[in-house]
Amino acid sequence: MKPILRIAILGVTAVLCGWALVRWVYVPFWCMREIAAIGGGTLNAEREAIDVTAATLARENLRRARILEERCPASLHAFLLEAANEQILGGDEDAIRTLRRSLTVARRPEIYFALGTLLVRVGRIDEAVEEYATGGDFNRSMIETIDAAELRRRVRERIAERERASRQMK
Numbered sequence: 759m760k761p762i763l764r765i766a767i768l769g770v771t772a773v774l775c776g777w778a779l780v781r782w783v784y785v786p787f788w789c790m791r792e793i794a795a796i797g798g799g800t801l802n803a804e805r806e807a808i809d810v811t812a813a814t815l816a817r818e819n820l821r822r823a824r825i826l827e828e829r830c831p832a833s834l835h836a837f838l839l840e841a842a843n844e845q846i847l848g849g850d851e852d853a854i855r856t857l858r859r860s861l862t863v864a865r866r867p868e869i870y871f872a873l874g875t876l877l878v879r880v881g882r883i884d885e886a887v888e889e890y891a892t893g894g895d896f897n898r899s900m901i902e903t904i905d906a907a908e909l910r911r912r913v914r915e916r917i918a919e920r921e922r923a924s925r926q927m928k
Contacts, residue, residue: 789830796822796839803846816846834864841872850880867896871903878909891916 799819806812823840830836837860841853857873870893877886890913894901898917904910 785829789826789833792822792826792830793833793835793839796826797835800839800842800846803843813847816843819843820847832863834860834866834869837863838869838872841876845876850876854880865896867893867900869893870896871900874904878906883909887912887916891920895920 796819799815799822803812803815803819806815820840820843823836823843826833827836827840837856841856841860844850844853844856854873854876857869857876860869870889874886874889874893877883877889887909890901890904890909894913894917901910901913904913
């Protein structure tokens, strides 16, 4: 094999190895580091007694969470952190939209329950029951985490209705 060809093959191999290192090592490492940093910042914002300071921290966390969502689109943590900081800033409807977007990445019971809790908070109880019931389809034990007994009852009834409808379709 000619020396020029060897050098070209080695050069291409080195570039591909460098790309693989960035793609499969550095980016996931960066994502996890950012998740931890934004998570800590979110806790600080939640604990802050002075509203102005909490809002400043939440805005910075929100900015970073949106960057994280772009760079790590498969990370549910980015969406959850974004929604938490939107809540701190009083943007419950924004948080609801963010959580609904996160369902396009993965359908997880904790997202449905977080969504249900937010919907209760803004007074959209019927929607909350649907979200809790969907989360309950994945993990029934999570229904016990719902604070209000009447709401838990409605969620159980809704799940039973869905099961009856499913059996009738078969």
